[in-house]
Every structure is written in structure tokens, then in C-alpha cells.
Amino acid sequence: MSTLNLTLLTDLYELTMMQGYFKNHNQDVVVFDAFYRNNPCDGGYSVCAGLAQVIDYIENLHFDADDINYLRSLKIFDEDFLEYLSNFKFSGDIYAVPEGSLIFPREPLVKVVAPIMEAQLIETAILNIVNHQCLIATKAARVCYAAKGDNVMEFGLRRAQGPDSGTYGARAAVIGGCNGTSNVLAGQMFHVPVLGTHAHSWIMSFPDEYTAFRKYAELYPSACILLVDTYDTLKSGIPNAIRVFTEMRDAGIPLTYYGIRMDSGDLAYLSKQVRKMLDEAGFPDAVISASNDLDEYLIESLKLQGATISSWGVGTNLITSKDNPAFGGVYKLAAIRTADGSFQPKIKLSENVEKVTNPGNKTFYRVYDKKTGKIKADLICLYDETFDESEDLKLFDPNAPWKKTRLPGGSYTLREMLIPVIKNGKTVYTSPSVMEIREICNHEKDTIWDETKRFVNPQEIYVDLSQKLYDMKTALLNEMSMDS
Template identity: 70%
Template sequence: MDIHELTLLTDLYELTMMQGYFKCQNNETVIFDVFYRENPSGSSYAITCGLAQMIDYIKNLSFSYEDIDYLRSLHIFDEDFLEYLAGYHFTGDIYAIPEGSIVFPMEPLVKVKAPMMEAQLIETAILNIINHQSLIATKASRVVYAAGGSGVMEFGLRRAQGPDAGTYGARAAVIGGCDGTSNVLAGKMFDIPVLGTHAHSWIMSFEDEYTAFRTYANFYPDTCLLLVDTYDTLRSGVPNAIRVFQELHDAGQKPKTYGIRLDSGDLAYLTKKARKMLDEAGFQDAIISASGDLDENLIASLRHQGAPITSWGVGTKLITSSDCPAFGGVYKLAASKKNGETEFTPKIKISENPAKITNPGDKTIYRIYDKATGKIRGDLICLTTETYDPACDLTIFDPLATWKKSTITGGSYELRELLIPIFVKGQCVYELPSVMETRSYCQEELNTLWDESRRLLNPQNVYVDLSEPLYQLKNQLLDQKHKTTEGRNK
């Protein structure tokens, strides 16, 4: 999909609400927060991703003549509103946590501060972009962690839910830690490594397996990774691969990368046997790569069984995040300010489910790091008017179980504000790093998690607390709503 043609990538009700605001002459300045409530895939964290595409979307957000003609054809929009849309451009402010950052539930990943009509229009596209790419980046980080920290190739394009999901998903997977992708378009668009070998059809197109291997090695002597499970892995595939490697060696050819790949069967058993055969033939440095419906749990199990696999090809279950197909980010109103007013009025959404009650006001996030280890102690969501001095003691508490408190000694911790300006008055002020730079940053971020929070099963959650002023504001608004409801019911 052309990034320059995403203006109508929105839900119809965003436009009908916009027309309602337009007719009511209600274009007060508002603050919307993008956040999620639950970590995906049983993780204790997520990785925020998609900021680059969101920036492109906002920069190119305008209604073409064709867009206006289409909306006119729906017979639900008046000409004065369509005229307004024809001159639309974003004029607000956007803050966001940089791509590749570790994030936790209820934290604003993106904060939009703009006139109501402008803020309303961009809701759907921002959620679509941030939700999908954050989901895949998080899944990739778990897969890479299970694989020991490296050696994972993303190659799920043919199983992705469409070209965009496959291409932007590949980008997110590399940010999450994958070494590269099989997706050539993603390689071109994002300047990321493209990797791959050959399919079973290559083997089957020749009269015999050895000839297929030998021909492939002749064409690609520097990257000779041979798929050995087309017929019989141990009786045919591995012996024929060894024969080709020996011929290359005898001819004085030393591939930069060489080895075998298995895509089926008992990967633990077969790779152990294959490793022994390769070693006995003198090819101790040959790679053993595995693929075939892998995910982080199967990879962890294979490594636990001692499978000597050093390279992993992960497709379907990564690019679709098959165990958790949706990220669940939401876009909620947090504050508003009428024209002429100087202060924002905090807004709160109430629910019988405490987890769905929103945090009101104009907020920011401070990450608390242990000074001695560099590890995350917790995150503090607070109002933008608050200031903190790391030289002073800091008491944090669980906003749902307030008796759970912890005081961090002054001088033993460091603070970092997570939300940074991306757009100011409609102009982008943020310089995007490359995908590979973002990948390196993401690895640094992951290293700030304690080991207990990175384990795949039952990880220790990281504390995300509300500041005392924000906690009091939230409860004050809840009390006000309760009293208003009581009064109406009398």
C-alpha cells in the first residue's frame, strides 16, 4: 500500500464524528493517549514499533480530489464539511516513546495533543500501525531470546496477512532482534539484510539430490546452505551435502557461510546425528539451520534437548504472532481545553473493570533505573507538571494495591523521561534512526530487563506505578462521577 494514500485508512465513525464536531463548532484542543492493557504472548513487556510509518502517515495526511468525491458519493457529508476536509492538514503536537523501546501496560506509547477534529481523524490509522508492528517486534524478541540471542531469520512473508503485514512485519521483526528477512521488498524499503537458501523444489527439479546440491554450490559458493530433508535426511541429504563440501574444500574453495538446513522431522534427533556426521567429516564449522513451524517455545525446547542448531528460520508463527494475533492498543481521551482556556481539564473513562479505567490528564512517563546495574526498577506515570530529583528518596506504590510500596534511596537510581516530541505544531521535529540502528537500540533496551522478566513462562512483571498527584486526581474524578451518578438516581 502506498504510504501517501492512507488518508481514508480510517473508520467511518471518525469522519461522522468529525462532521458533528464541525457542525457544533467544537474544535477544542484535546489530549489522546495510545496505550495497551495487557502484554502479548504471556510476556512481561512489549516493544513499541511503527513510529516511522506513523510519521510518514501524518506528514502525508491530506484529502485528494478523489477522496472528496468518494466521500461525497456516500451522501452523508455536507459540502461545507467536505470543503473543510479538502484543506485539512495536521497542526497539532505528537509525543511518542521511541521505536524499539521496552514498554509496559497502561503507559502512553503515543500522546496526541491537537484540535479535536484533527485528533479524531488519526485514531484508527495510528492504532493500526502501532498495534501491528509492536505485536510483531515483541514476538520476534521472544523468539530471538529463546534462540540464545541471535541467529534468527524472519521468513513468513507467504503466510502473512497480506503484503503490508508481511513487509512492515519483517521490519518490526528485525527491530525485535531478527538478523534479517527473506522479504526482498522489505530489504529494499528499509535497508535491512535479506537472507535465504533454496526450496525443496530446487532439489526435485534435478535428476538426483547430489546434482542439485552441486549445481547450487557452483552458483553460490560463498553462501552454500543446503536443504537436506527432501528425501532422506541421514541416508541421503547429509551425505550428499558432505560430498559437495568436500569437493569445495578439495578445490580450494572456502565458503563464507556453509552448512545444512532441516525443515521437517524430529529436529532434535536429526540435528544431533547430522552434527556428528559433519564433525567426523571434518566440517565442524558447518552451520545447522532449522525451520518448520517454529516459535519461541519449540526453539527453547529444542535447545533444552541439546539440539546443535545455530541458525533458525521462523515464519508463520512469528509474522502472524499466532498465539496472540492482536496487540490491543487503544486511543482514549485524557484531557481537553476549550478555546481561550489556559489549562487542560482532565477526562476519565470509567468501567466496572478496574483495568479499563483510564488515567486522566496530561501525562508523561519516567523510567527508574538501578544506578549500580542499569536494570529497570519500575516506571512512573505522572503529570507533566511534576518534577523529580534522583538525589532524593522516591516512594512508589502499586495503584491497585496501594499498600504495596517501595522507597528507592536517593542517589541509587536514575530517571529517563520516555515520551519525546515527534511533531510540534504539525511539523516533524524528530530525526528517525535507521532500522538497524533501532535494532541495536532495542537490544540495549532488552538488556535493561532483569532475567526474571525475560523468561518465557511466568515472567516477573515490571512495576508501573502512578505518581501520588496523578493517583489523587484519578480518585478525585472517580468520586465526582460517583456523586453525580448518585444524584441522578435519587
């Protein structure tokens, strides 16, 4: 992505609105929040990803001569505005949740504080990047949870929604917990492990399956995973694989990482038969890996059925998040800075109560239980509110304010989740490597209980509002309902 200028990766209305602000001399500094409303797949959490690409995008944001000429050709933009665009640079501030963090609905994941023209322009690209990578990282975390520590490989490039979808999707999948990807370009771009062996066509290009296996084993003896289902897994594939492994053993070739892959059939039944055949032939450490339309539900089911698979190649259903292929993040105006430097809160009404936005210039804190290290709740508040960990913390459900709880001082710790990544247009944050983010995410997964990770009716993590923010929101709502 860094080699492509994504400046025009935006909805036309961002530019028509920009010209409107320009013509009206509107140089207001505003606050926009990017947030989402529901976890994918009815899950209990999501995984934050995509920030490094958001930063790349902002750093490369400029209208080159081709862009200006193209916009001029649309005959809706005036020369003074095009002149402004040709000198455009982003000058605002961006705060964001670090990649790999667990996130929950309604929390600001990215906060932009910038002149309205600039903040408006970047809406679409930020949402595109964050929506995509959060979605795939979340799906990967779910798949890895089902796999209970087994290897999970991202194998979906051929079914991804275009090149970027495969490449940035692989990045997000590794962040969410995958051990590697089949996508070589993702490996090159993000320094993540690339994995894979051979396809059915390798087998079919030789006169017989045994010869194909033997040739493969000669080439790659130290990572020898043989695909056994081209003709018949139990009658042909496994006997031929055992013959080749036996020949390797007899020839004194060390069998370090070896085994088989199945890409079809009843994986529960077959894997048990295959395990038995391999064990009886003296190959108890041969890996059994599987692919074929896997997802978290199928892996969980196969585990329950006693399948002996220890390595999972997950393609289509992960790279597209097939049962929930959109994250649904939105970007909403939350405040406008007034002449005195304070922030006038803005609210978007909706007939659907869940869709009413949280107004004001905000941040949010994660409240951890000091003893267990688990998340007690998240607390959205105004950006300048302070809390003292030695004092009691009162929390209440903003949708049912009578449901209150009090955490004794000293029993909890607070972590501010939004951190500055760009200040006055300059990047002030260095993204960790993808493998480091993966580590961060693995630690983050330990901060929620299994009850929140399960797939059916997960326990919700409460996202509360501070009393001050709640009061401001209520006052604004009352004010507006009196208007109508």
C-alpha cells in the same frame, strides 16, 4: 507505505464524528493517549515499534480529489465539511516513545495533543500501525531470547496477513532482534539484511539431489546452505551435502559460510545425527539451520534437548504472532484544554477496574537503578510534574496503594519516555535506521532481568502513578460514582 495515501485508512465513525465536531464548532484542543493493557503471550514486556510509519502517515495526511469525491458519494457529508477536509492538514503535536524501547501496560506510547477533529481522525491508522509493529517486534524479541544469541531469520512473508503485514512485520521483527528477513521488499525499503537459499522445488527440478546441490554450490560457494530434507535427510540429504562440501574442499574452494537447512522431521534427533555426520566428515564448522513452524517455545525446548541448531528460520508463528495475533492497543480521550490553557481531565469508566483510563495530560518516566542499570519501575505522572534525582522517590502500587517503596536520592536515574515527534504539524524528530533501532532494542533488553524475560509467569515491571495523578484519578472516580 510512503507512496500510498492512507488518509482514508480510518473507521467511518472517525469521519462522522469529525463532521459532528465541525458542525458544533468544536475546536477544543484535546489529549488522546494510545496505550495497551496486556503484554502479548503473557510476557513481561513489549517492544515499541511503528513510529516511523506513524510519522510518514501524518506527513502524507491529506484528502485528495478522489477521496473527497468518494466521501461525497456516501451522501452523509455536507459540502462545507468536505471543503474543510479538502484543505485539511494535521496541525497538532505528537509525543511518542522511541522505537526499540521496552514498554509496559497502561503507559502512553503515543500522545496526541490537537484540535479534537484532527486527533479523532488519526486514531485508527495510529492504532493499526502501532498495534501491528509492537506485536511483531515483541514476538521477535521473545524468539530471539529463546535462541540465546543464535541467528534468527524472519521467513514468514508467505503466511503474513497481506503484503504490508509481511513487509512492516519484517521491519518490526528486525527491530525485535532478528538478523534479517527473507522479504526482499523489506530489505529494499528498510535497508535490512535479506537472507535465504533455495526451496524443495530447486532440488526437484534437477534429475537428482546431488546434482541440485552441486549446481547450487557452483553458483553460491560463499553462502552455501543446502536444504537436505526433500527426500530423506539422513539417508540422502546429508550424504549428498557432504559429497558436495568434500568436492568443494578438494577443489580448494574456501568454505566460508556453508552448511545445511532442515525444514521437517524431529529437529532435536536429526540435528544431533547431522552434527555427528558433518563432524566425522571433517566439517565441524558447517552451519545447521532449521525452519518448520518454529516459535520461542519450540526453540527453547530444542535447546533444552541439546539440538545442535545454530541458525533459526522462523515463519508463520512470528510474522502472525500466532498464539497472540493482536496487540490490543487503544486510543482514549484523556483531557480537554480549557479557555485558560489548563487541561480538564477526562476518564472512561468501566465495570472492569483494569479498563478505567488514566486521566489528564500525562507523561511517564523510567526509573533506573543507578548501580545495575536495570529498570526499578515506570512512573506515569502529569506532564508538568518535576522530580529531583537527588531526592528520595516514593513509589506505590496504584492498585494497592499501601504497597509502598522509597528509593533514596542519588540511587536512581529518571528518563522521560515520551519525546516530541511532531509539533504544530511539523516533524521535529528524525527516526533512526531500522538497524540502529535494533541496536537500541538490544541495549534496552539489558535493562530488565531474565526473570522478566522468561515465558512462564514473568516478573512484572511496576507501572506506578504519581501521587498527584493518583489523587486526581481518585477524585474523578468519586465524583462520577456520586453521579450515578
